Amino acid sequence: MTPSLRDIDRCFHRVLPGVIATCDRDGIPNVNYVTQIQVIDDRHIALSYQFPTKTRLNLEDNPRAALEVYDPLTLDAYRLELRFERAETSGPLFDLLASRIEAIASHTGIANVFRLRAAYICEVLAIERRDGFVTGAHAPPASRGEPLGEVHRLALVSERISRARDLDQLLTGTLVALDEVFGFTHGAVFVPDEDDRLVAIASHGYDGGSIGAEVRIGDGLIGVVAKTRAPMRVLGLDANLEYSRKVRTEWERRVSPQQARTMTRSEIPLPGLPDARSQMAIPLLVQDRLLGVIALECRDTTTFAQWHETFLVVLANQIASAMARVVDDHEDEPDEPSPPIATKQRAFTYYRIDDCVFVDGEYLIRNVPAKILWKLLRAFGGEHRTEFSNRELRLDPSLGLPAHKDNLESRLILLRKRLEQKCPEVRVVPTKRGKFALEVGCSIALVERETA
Amino acid sequence: MAYLEAAASILVGTSTAELQPEVVRGVAVRALPGGERVQVFVPAALAQRTLANVAATSRLAVTTAGVPTYNTIQLKGRVAAVRDATDAERDLAATYRHGFAAEFAWAGAIVGQRAVGVWPCKVFELAIEMIYIEAPAPLDFPAERPRP
Numbered sequence: 001m002t003p004s005l006r007d008i009d010r011c012f013h014r015v016l017p018g019v020i021a022t023c024d025r026d027g028i029p030n031v032n033y034v035t036q037i038q039v040i041d042d043r044h045i046a047l048s049y050q051f052p053t054k055t056r057l058n059l060e061d062n063p064r065a066a067l068e069v070y071d072p073l074t075l076d077a078y079r080l081e082l083r084f085e086r087a088e089t090s091g092p093l094f095d096l097l098a099s100r101i102e103a104i105a106s107h108t109g110i111a112n113v114f115r116l117r118a119a120y121i122c123e124v125l126a127i128e129r130r131d132g133f134v135t136g137a138h139a140p141p142a143s144r145g146e147p148l149g150e151v152h153r154l155a156l157v158s159e160r161i162s163r164a165r166d167l168d169q170l171l172t173g174t175l176v177a178l179d180e181v182f183g184f185t186h187g188a189v190f191v192p193d194e195d196d197r198l199v200a201i202a203s204h205g206y207d208g209g210s211i212g213a214e215v216r217i218g219d220g221l222i223g224v225v226a227k228t229r230a231p232m233r234v235l236g237l238d239a240n241l242e243y244s245r246k247v248r249t250e251w252e253r254r255v256s257p258q259q260a261r262t263m264t265r266s267e268i269p270l271p272g273l274p275d276a277r278s279q280m281a282i283p284l285l286v287q288d289r290l291l292g293v294i295a296l297e298c299r300d301t302t303t304f305a306q307w308h309e310t311f312l313v314v315l316a317n318q319i320a321s322a323m324a325r326v327v328d329d330h331e332d333e334p335d336e337p338s339p340p341i342a343t344k345q346r347a348f349t350y351y352r353i354d355d356c357v358f359v360d361g362e363y364l365i366r367n368v369p370a371k372i373l374w375k376l377l378r379a380f381g382g383e384h385r386t387e388f389s390n391r392e393l394r395l396d397p398s399l400g401l402p403a404h405k406d407n408l409e410s411r412l413i414l415l416r417k418r419l420e421q422k423c424p425e426v427r428v429v430p431t432k433r434g435k436f437a438l439e440v441g442c443s444i445a446l447v448e449r450e451t452a
Numbered sequence: 453m454a455y456l457e458a459a460a461s462i463l464v465g466t467s468t469a470e471l472q473p474e475v476v477r478g479v480a481v482r483a484l485p486g487g488e489r490v491q492v493f494v495p496a497a498l499a500q501r502t503l504a505n506v507a508a509t510s511r512l513a514v515t516t517a518g519v520p521t522y523n524t525i526q527l528k529g530r531v532a533a534v535r536d537a538t539d540a541e542r543d544l545a546a547t548y549r550h551g552f553a554a555e556f557a558w559a560g561a562i563v564g565q566r567a568v569g570v571w572p573c574k575v576f577e578l579a580i581e582m583i584y585i586e587a588p589a590p591l592d593f594p595a596e597r598p599r600p
Contacts, residue, residue, distance in 0.1 A: 021465035021475035028528060029513040031465030031475055032586070066475045075568070079475070132497030135569045
């Protein structure tokens with residue numbers, strides 16, 4: 001049976017780069033790798049063009065090409081016969097391909113150098129499996145369930161989302177459910193913060209270590225998804241990054257040090273798993289408003305399939321709607337009494353220049369959540385207040401909360417979780433709707449400074 | 453030439469007389485004394501179109517790449533002779549299998565018990581006319597370096 005583009009989707013994620021042969025009008029062949037391939041529809045693919053290569057020149061000279069791609073799971077090779085149709089330098093398809101390249105290039109600091117110049121649209125005239133390319137028994141990938149089973153899984157996660165009564169339960173519960181139901185072991189939810197950044201307020205699989213992790217909008221997969229507001233999957237992340245680093249090294253070798261400094265940035269560490277091989281990120285949108293990004297990653301190269309992306313988009317819509325619903329919708333019941341905490345002193349320092357709070361010399365939190373914490377600690381230290389309301393925070397202009405859509409709930413969750421990690425003696429505890437308590441199980445010292 | 457022979461990834465391109473290109477993976481490149489010619493080994497199971505194209509046009513391009521750097525060298529020229537590989541040359545192809553497996557392993561592929569087929573082979577003797585170096589991409593700089 002002739003395979004379709006859909007059948008060989010795994011081949012197009014550059015886990016193993018494809019190879020392409022072209023020839024010029026005189027019949028002189030050229031053969032090389034293809035950096036990115038994007039399936040457009042059942043009969044068309046787009047090849048990325050970042051460099052002035054002979055492949056590109058040949059396609060404009062003679063539109064015929066042969067492409068060989070590889071399934072990273074089965075090792076099967078497929079030969080595609082192509083006919084170049086047109087080059088696109090703008091539009092939705094160009095933007096999609098450009099964002100995939102930007103997601104990798106921005107990680108390695110070469111977004112200004114390694115960027116899409118054009119998408120070369122090719123018609124796929126024929127696809128054939130290369131018999132004889134591999135030896136050994138063909139072991140089909142383990143079945144991931146019948147369609148009905150997948151829909152059932154979708155319903156299970158959806159139910160978990162619907163039952164959530166506060167934002168923390170919604171986000172953390174969803175990440176846990178995605179692990180239990182789909183096997184996505186590592187995930188986090190990032191929400192927009194000040195300074196064009198996203199900050200993680202919920203995570204699963206990292207032992208809480210990623211709470212507070214920041215990503216600049218436009219940087220890496222998560223930042224690019226926030227910027228483009230479109231879902232994205234990157235398989236073979238390590239291979240893509242390695243290639244991008246080699247491009248950077250070679251480019252820096254060929255230009256002046258000044259140009260290298262001007263055009264590149266330091267590599268951005270990946271938040272989360274240091275050895276992730278695949279990532280998927282989906283924007284959380286309500287109408288045109290970005291509420292956050294749900295980011296999943298895995299050490300396995302091929303965990304995330306096309307249907308996962310489709311399902312996650314459905315779930316992301318539900319999560320975003322639920323996020324909008326549960327804001328300020330705290331449970332009426334107070335939390336369980338907290339265990340007694342041994343009394344000791346914790347020293348908090350607030351740096352005005354960048355709105356950062358450190359505890360015992362260690363970074364705790366910054367921006368609006370830091371200003372909120374500082375307000376609470378000062379009220380506790382001066383007036384011995386322990387009860388607060390969301391309303392008074394919203395009315396305090398010194399906190400810099402926007403008048404509308406202030407993400408206060410997300411900021412309080414981030415503050416609560418950072419305190420759990422770095423200073424468990426101080427807790428922000430929801431009490432009833434729109435109210436919370438500051439529980440302090442130690443003596444505190446407060447110092448305010450202009451700079452470090 | 454040592455770099456060429458040590459490459460883990462070998463790509464072979466040809467074309468029909470009607471300008472339909474063909475790509476196939478080779479399994480070994482061996483430089484002949486004098487540096488004017490190389491032998492390119494292609495698994496016979498995959499070589500049918502390449503054989504037909506070479507018979508029709510004699511033109512062939514071979515690109516070798518290190519993994520994972522993808523520093524590539526491309527040789528272009530005309531095929532002077534085609535023959536079956538001999539048993540004495542079987543080790544060349546077997547060596548390639550390990551290098552190729554390393555490429556796939558580096559890329560994170562899950563290959564289980566599967567391996568690329570490397571034998572028997574056809575051998576294409578290429579008279580080199582042009583050499584191109586791309587490391588790992590041509591960027592905005594002249595990539596073509598005609599052989600002196």
